[in-house]
Amino acid sequence: MSSVSNTGDVSGAPHSRLKREVLSSLEVGAQSVAGMAPSAAMAVNVLLVYLAGARGGTWLSTVIALVIMSLVAYAIVVFAGRVTSAGSFYTWVSEGLGDGAGHAAGWGLLLGYICTGMATVIGFALYGSSLISDLGGPNGGLPVEVPLMVVCAGAAIAVSVADIKLSARTALTLEAVSVSIIVALCIAAYVHHGGVIDKAQLTLSSAHFGGIIEGTVLAIFSFVGFESSASLGVEARNPLRSVRRAVMWSCIGVGLFYVIVSYTQILGFAGAHPGFAASTAPLPGLANLTGLHSLVPLIDAGVTVSMFACTLACVNAGSRMLFTVAADGLAPRPLQRTHPRHATPARAILTIVAPMIGVPLLFVILGHPLLAVDGWMGTLATFGFMLAYALVAVAAPAFLRREGTANRTAWITGGAAAASMAFVFWVNWLPQVPHNTLFSPLAFPYTILPYVFFGWTAVGLGSYLLLGRQAAVGRGEQFTVRAVPAAQAVPAGQAVPD
16 A cells, blocks of 8 residues: 655645656556667667677676666665655655755766766667668768757657656657567577577687676666666556566566677677677677668667667656756756646756757767767766665665664665675776776776766755755655555655555
8 A cells, every 4th residue: 555645736836746646567667678778778888898898708797787786776676665756766865864865866867867868869860860871861970960869859858748658658669669679680690690609708718807897887887777767656556566666677677688689799790700899880780690681770770769768768757856856945946847738747858858959969069979979978877877876775774774674685785786886986987096907097088077977966965055954855755655554544745664
């Protein structure tokens, strides 16, 4: 049984209610899957992990990433079965570590969603232009890519404002189609290879420890966004069950898909020249190697729609985070206004999308190549997610202790997850300090991206110190669902034991 408070208007502004209990468990799960963008991740990240030094150990880097993210997922499940909210990590970390830490977690997730959205808007343009070229249109370039970026951002606004149910179903359909194409390609690769065994990969003959660890850092980026269904707590039916299942099963299920596809891509290129490392588009290249030339446009189409689905998921999750923060007075109050007809956080949606399209267009004007900008934004997004993941991992056992529940597993998994996030940040920051030969030194502009992240964090801290004491910080209680024992009735919004 659950209790929800989602009435009234704490700001005095009209239209500040989300539409309640409209999403099925499948639609809630679709948000997490779309946030991970499995098709897009497998089109891009496998090659990046390979080139980072993992080589034949790319599949192992992905397995390690899966284990680490499962630790984070466990911490999320601790909260999701007891309290769920449109504020997700912002609410949860506040429950365990206090309002300041909760604001930091929410601020980190906002950076993650916004920068991931920038990366997927760019990815939509790059793969969309490739698709247009496949179909006989112009051969890419900014005259094609810039309008595609605008189309992606505009369509994301239209769908997310119109209806969260439509948004979830759109994301689910697009990802199902694109994942099916990749599964068919993997089967074709096994047939072409004559089996599923690749001794070079399984024995790690071309891999070394440092390369596998560096590859793990990039493999983790494939998982970020799996938590995004947590932002749909108020809009989901049976939220305490559906959010918990969506987070855990998307992490494990999509993670296993990543392991299989990573292994299969390298297996499919075995013996080919110039080889996997020289392939700029591994999935279309694999289709050509297996004789499935007709799949190339379908693959480009699948990756393109996966990019859009991920953009949509980032808009949905980021806007609801911003909506809840505004309800607590830590962001401009007009951001908590919802659409008068659709009951979606329209103003927060527009605010989230603005940098997703504005920043990439600015870099285009300054003459930077889109592919490079895509990598920069992905790294910044990772920093934001790592901050939020580390905080929620520590907050989970603290929350259980405050509830009087002893859980040694939560302490072990939380500590391991937080340590892993700190390690990931270190490897992405200054691996040459202290001097070592295990990790490669970073090159510009990656050497300055951590300081951009620190700047973002400082702005968030400043806003909390400035507004936190004056704000009626309730961690979005009017948009929160809590577990309530069936035999006990309590006022809406009041915390009770599970």
